[in-house]
Amino acid sequence: MRFRKFFLIFFVLQLALTACAESGVIAPENQNPGPTPIVVRILNLDAVSIAIPTPTLVVLPPVATPALIPTPTATSIAPSSPAEPQSSPSPTCINQAEFIRHLTVSDNTQLEAGQAFAKIWQVKNVGTCPWDTGYSLKFFSGESMSGPTEIALPHEVAPGETIDLRVDLIAPLEMASYAGYWVLSDSQGNQFGFGQTADQPIGVVITVKPTPKPSPG
Numbered sequence: 001m002r003f004r005k006f007f008l009i010f011f012v013l014q015l016a017l018t019a020c021a022e023s024g025v026i027a028p029e030n031q032n033p034g035p036t037p038i039v040v041r042i043l044n045l046d047a048v049s050i051a052i053p054t055p056t057l058v059v060l061p062p063v064a065t066p067a068l069i070p071t072p073t074a075t076s077i078a079p080s081s082p083a084e085p086q087s088s089p090s091p092t093c094i095n096q097a098e099f100i101r102h103l104t105v106s107d108n109t110q111l112e113a114g115q116a117f118a119k120i121w122q123v124k125n126v127g128t129c130p131w132d133t134g135y136s137l138k139f140f141s142g143e144s145m146s147g148p149t150e151i152a153l154p155h156e157v158a159p160g161e162t163i164d165l166r167v168d169l170i171a172p173l174e175m176a177s178y179a180g181y182w183v184l185s186d187s188q189g190n191q192f193g194f195g196q197t198a199d200q201p202i203g204v205v206i207t208v209k210p211t212p213k214p215s216p217g
Contacts, residue, residue: 093129096198097184100124103164107205111171119169119204123194124162131157134187137165140201142180145169150185171208179205 103120111117125131137151147169157163165182172178181201183193194200 094127095192096127098124098126110209113173115171120166140181140183143178
């Protein structure tokens with residue numbers, strides 16, 4: 001049995017030595033064996049075709065670019081010159097008169113039929129318009145007593161001043177009471193009167209008395 005094992009070992013060694021002799025590699029005597037050679041096989045990359053996936057281009061949606069907001073710049077504004085005040089139109093003056101008193105022939109004076117007389121009123125300019133000679137005294141209504149329809153003022157009357165207005169009249173022939181009314185008129189023909197609302201006329205009121213009978217001779 002031992003002979004068989006020895007024979008097998010010897011046979012294996014003999015095969016190994018024969019293989020070394022054939023390959024030309026003989027271990028030198030008295031030399032420590034070197035490191036066991038390592039055979040490295042280099043892969044032949046050219047021989048094997050490795051499929052490398054082609055990268056796919058992924059198209060992303062465009063990102064909205066925020067609009068640029070221009071930075072406000074300081075603008076030099078020349079100061080504007082102040083507007084000149086506009087002159088407001090002068091207010092229209094006011095025509096208004098005030099009755100002061102009767103200077104002649106007070107109301108209900110008795111006169112004979114056909115008697116001539118002068119009626120005089122004293123009035124005052126209480127408005128804001130001066131009364132120039134374009135102003136006049138006009139017959140308004142009632143009994144004219146043979147008087148004119150219009151009489152121009154004899155002179156200018158400033159606001160606050162008074163004037164005596166005279167008109168010559170004749171008493172009617174019939175026995176009765178009579179009244180005539182007068183107003184003022186400006187140079188444009190606009191009529192105005194007396195009182196707070198300047199709408200009252202001034203008047204003359206008389207009574208024609210009976211004509212006296214002649215005494216028997």
